[in-house]
Amino acid sequence: MFSKSCEYGLRAIIFIAQQTSKNNKVSLNTISKEIDSPQAFTAKVLQQLTKNNLVKSIKGPYGGFIIEEEKMNTKLSEVIRVLDGDAIYTGCGLGLKQCDANSPCPLHHRFVEIRNDLRNMLESTSLQILANDLNGDLTILKR
């Protein structure tokens, strides 16, 4: 479904969101341990999230990553768009370059329906919400 980059990125940003909600700043080292991901690779992913302004990075001792207040409202759809592009929202299930209601692939109509559900779900799920679930021990990020 999602690339490894995207999986790590989602886990990382959700973890940072949770920690931010508890007023903690977290280092790459901590992140990769807590979400069980390869550290150097996760660093690259975090760089992308930083460049795209979804997380804020702080260099030097006592540095790390946080999410700024207003960015806690970021939707998963946005994180995924940054890391995997929007093929998942727009691409044809059978890989046709052009495929739409006018000239649909055999799966098109069945597909758009499910994809819309997916998109709606991702567009209505914010980091804030997921951080709360995590804080309430309703979910886990590891294993």
Add this chain to the structure above:
Amino acid sequence: MFSKSCEYGLRAIIFIAQQTSKNNKVSLNTISKEIDSPQAFTAKVLQQLTKNNLVKSIKGPYGGFIIEEEKMNTKLSEVIRVLDGDAIYTGCGLGLKQCDANSPCPLHHRFVEIRNDLRNMLESTSLQILANDLNGDLTILKR
């Protein structure tokens, strides 16, 4: 969503199904032209489908591929399972090795719902149905 192998495989098998429904046998050459896919690569994919008995191959002059009567009822879910495995039905959206209702990742509950819809759709869509749509010019396999 699906691998290239799977995309080509789905397009190919749907095309073969359509041709079979019109009593035509089709060669690899024709298939790769009609679905616009790399021929040698498509050959490998067709070999997998043949080994798994979803299509029947016939060697020699006037050879090619057909789908046997009873296999026209094959569901897309089965084709995908053969080519991509069942990660798409069972894997965790965030890539956790273990993720279920007991210890769910932050996306788990939202995800299973959509994935069930996807699975239901794929399990209820047969080659026969798609071949009919194609015959009625309701859909296309190229472009």
Add this chain to the structure above:
DNA sequence: AGATTAAAGGATCTTTTTATCCTTTTTTAA
């Protein structure tokens, strides 16, 4: 100022996926 800490960035390596090429096997028809 100097030492230390942590992220950023560049280069490189590994694995997997995608793709091609060439030989072998099977079948058909002249």
Add this chain to the structure above:
DNA sequence: TTAAAAAAGGATAAAAAGATCCTTTAATCT
């Protein structure tokens, strides 16, 4: 019974994704 056609199979190549290593930059504390 030989030539041709078409799928099967093996080997290899190219591209993309995943992962690691090392150097540079920025910030902090003593």
